[in-house]
Amino acid sequence: MAASGPLYMGFDLSTQQLKGVVVDSQLKHQHEAKVDFDADFGEKYGIEKGVLTNPSEGEIYAPVGMWLEAVDLVLSRLREDGLDFSRVKGVSGAGMQHGTVFWSQQAESLLSSLDAKKSLVEQLEPSAHKDERKGAFSHPDSPNWQDHSTQKQCDKFDAELGSPETLAEATGSGAHHRFSGPQIMRFKSKYPDHYKETSRISLVSSFLASVFLGKFAPIDISDVTGMNLWHIKEGKWNEKLLALAAGSTEGAAELKQKLGHVPEDGGASFGHISKYFVQRYGFAQDCNIVPMTGDNPATILALPLQASDAMVSLGTSTTFLMSTPQYKPDPAYHFMNHPTTAGLYMFMLCYKNGGLAREHIRDAINGNKTDRSWDKFNEVALSTPPMDQRSSSDPMRMGLYFPRPEIVPNVRAGQWRYEYDASSNKLNQTSAEQSVDADARGIVESQMLSLRLRSAALVSGHEINGKKLPPQPRRVYLVGGGSANPAIARIIGDVLGGAEGIYKLDIGGNACALGGAYKAVWGCERRGKQTFEQLVEERWDEDAFVKRVADGYREGVFEKYGEALRGFEAMEKEVVKATSEGVHAQDNEGGFMAPQN
Numbered sequence: 021m022a023a024s025g026p027l028y029m030g031f032d033l034s035t036q037q038l039k040g041v042v043v044d045s046q047l048k049h050q051h052e053a054k055v056d057f058d059a060d061f062g063e064k065y066g067i068e069k070g071v072l073t074n075p076s077e078g079e080i081y082a083p084v085g086m087w088l089e090a091v092d093l094v095l096s097r098l099r100e101d102g103l104d105f106s107r108v109k110g111v112s113g114a115g116m117q118h119g120t121v122f123w124s125q126q127a128e129s130l131l132s133s134l135d136a137k138k139s140l141v142e143q144l145e146p147s148a149h150k151d152e153r154k155g156a157f158s159h160p161d162s163p164n165w166q167d168h169s170t171q172k173q174c175d176k177f178d179a180e181l182g183s184p185e186t187l188a189e190a191t192g193s194g195a196h197h198r199f200s201g202p203q204i205m206r207f208k209s210k211y212p213d214h215y216k217e218t219s220r221i222s223l224v225s226s227f228l229a230s231v232f233l234g235k236f237a238p239i240d241i242s243d244v245t246g247m248n249l250w251h252i253k254e255g256k257w258n259e260k261l262l263a264l265a266a267g268s269t270e271g272a273a274e275l276k277q278k279l280g281h282v283p284e285d286g287g288a289s290f291g292h293i294s295k296y297f298v299q300r301y302g303f304a305q306d307c308n309i310v311p312m313t314g315d316n317p318a319t320i321l322a323l324p325l326q327a328s329d330a331m332v333s334l335g336t337s338t339t340f341l342m343s344t345p346q347y348k349p350d351p352a353y354h355f356m357n358h359p360t361t362a363g364l365y366m367f368m369l370c371y372k373n374g375g376l377a378r379e380h381i382r383d384a385i386n387g388n389k390t391d392r393s394w395d396k397f398n399e400v401a402l403s404t405p406p407m408d409q410r411s412s413s414d415p416m417r418m419g420l421y422f423p424r425p426e427i428v429p430n431v432r433a434g435q436w437r438y439e440y441d442a443s444s445n446k447l448n449q450t451s452a453e454q455s456v457d458a459d460a461r462g463i464v465e466s467q468m469l470s471l472r473l474r475s476a477a478l479v480s481g482h483e484i485n486g487k488k489l490p491p492q493p494r495r496v497y498l499v500g501g502g503s504a505n506p507a508i509a510r511i512i513g514d515v516l517g518g519a520e521g522i523y524k525l526d527i528g529g530n531a532c533a534l535g536g537a538y539k540a541v542w543g544c545e546r547r548g549k550q551t552f553e554q555l556v557e558e559r560w561d562e563d564a565f566v567k568r569v570a571d572g573y574r575e576g577v578f579e580k581y582g583e584a585l586r587g588f589e590a591m592e593k594e595v596v597k598a599t600s601e602g603v604h605a606q607d608n609e610g611g612f613m614a615p616q617n
């Protein structure tokens with residue numbers, strides 16, 4: 021018997037891939053497909069790890085035409101996977117946060133009159149085909165979240181409302197290089213003609229929603245909080261910050277128009293899918309486009325996350341996510357609107373040196389760049405003792421591994437190694453002459469110590485089998501490409517704890533797209549005021565959807581990392597101070613460093 025019943029589709033347009041996941045009403049996974057930008061388009065667009073770079077200015081960006089090609093390709097791969105598009109009743113998803121897309125004056129008329137016999141890129145971005153016709157974009161590229169060209173603009177954003185603290189209080193974050201407000205400010209001054217020609221500025225998420233909708237889709241209520249332009253508590257654009265980005269008070273009105281209205285409800289359909297997709301792929305005509313959100317907000321929708329749970333997303337970036345009713349902003353981290361539930365917030369830490377920095381150590385351990393296996397990395401990581409401390413009289417060894425300039429803390433690229441004696445609280449910088457093998461455990465410990473340090477105020481104690489445990493997350497859920505790695509999961513449990521353990525979603529590598537698909541289910545099937553959490557809990561199948569992959573809290577080990585935290589915090593302070601004073605031997609601005617053995 022042919023399968024029936026509605027299906028829901030979620031996308032994840034992130035740094036290195038476009039992924040699509042399809043689920044049914046019961047949240048069960050049905051289909052998935054992906055486009056890998058380097059593998060599928062590396063040569064054509066000249067990208068590496070999904071992006072183009074201009075190191076002299078710290079710019080990192082991606083060609084929008086490539087993403088359009090990816091949309092057609094991922095849909096054709098879903099068709100090859102057997103998807104019956106006529107059953108798809110809702111589409112939602114996510115885009116990497118902060119990135120902006122600049123639409124031209126003729127964009128909406130092009131979007132609404134697409135010919136189903138031709139590809140999206142041919143019609144919307146003809147210049148990607150060396151065609152001189154005007155396309156739908158006033159600028160061909162979208163700044164990527166790894167871009168770090170906006171220090172000057174960030175200084176102005178931090179000062180505009182009085183201090184980084186007041187900016188964070190208003191917008192949920194201090195100024196960050198990648199945030200859309202500082203990026204738009206720089207774009208306007210670098211490309212004044214392109215800015216003038218822009219009819220609409222989308223985020224990556226609302227760009228993707230616009231393509232499916234066939235007209236401009238509004239910016240999402242959660243993703244808008246990654247711009248440094250939205251006043252979270254007032255629920256509206258901050259006029260002073262708009263004027264700063266646009267260069268004048270009159271400019272603020274024009275910018276507000278280019279950004280458009282932001283609806284409060286993350287679940288209300290924007291309308292039906294564009295006829296291009298109905299004719300080309302056979303989507304149902306009444307398929308709804310439900311607001312697409314940022315990749316991290318979508319990730320927290322992939323499971324019924326409780327307030328005391330943490331998610332660690334091991335993608336290109338490493339991010340730490342919690343859903344919380346508390347709003348306690350600070351320039352060191354981010355608070356964002358929850359994508360579905362008013363009154364909840366998403367707490368986030370985001371590191372630029374995540375997956376690529378771990379790969380960098382993996383390649384050094386493997387001794388060559390062609391062997392991409394994680395086996396040796398995992399083997400040495402698990403055979404190295406916590407903090408590389410072989411006996412209690414040895415100092416702890418720790419380091420910072422930043423092949424690219426880092427966000428948390430804001431320092432330029434470099435690699436530093438230290439020894440820390442916890443009993444005397446003494447910290448010494450050591451030379452880079454250490455065996456690279458110790459770096460496998462070292463880099464994961466370093467990343468996790470940073471997360472533990474900064475999330476300490478949000479976690480609380482738990483009682484397990486009548487025993488009181490120190491403050492830590494109840495569960496840690498791992499998602500993103502790196503969640504497939506058991507050694508990394510083990511070390512994460514050692515450092516972060518996790519009263520009930522470390523868990524992984526069944527399709528953890530696709531959690532973000534999955535969260536997007538669940539959002540589509542909620543947008544289309546919610547009853548009255550049913551919240552996203554209520555709907556997901558009602559349909560959640562714990563045994564099928566999540567797996568416990570490692571122990572969390574281990575008595576003794578967790579406490580040892582607690583001691584290491586003091587040294588880690590001091591090390592970071594020393595590195596930040598030294599780099600800001602320019603006293604720094606081993607750094608390397610911009611690109612990747614040569615392995616240091």
Ligand SMILES: Nc1ncnc2c1ncn2[C@@H]1O[C@H](COP(=O)(O)OP(=O)(O)O)[C@@H](O)[C@H]1O
Binds near residue numbers: 375
């Ligand atoms: N077995 C593994 N161990 C560690 N890292 C892995 C493993 N498999 C994939 N990765 C990492 O996952 C990253 C991609 O994750 P993904 O979530 O798909 O990225 P993004 O969403 O940023 O495009 C790669 O950079 C790679 O380093």
Ligand SMILES: O=C(CO)[C@@H](O)[C@H](O)COP(=O)(O)O
Binds near residue numbers: 336337
């Ligand atoms: O900048 C951030 C969050 O603030 C990044 O998390 C991006 O949203 C992209 O992440 P990947 O999914 O590509 O790692």
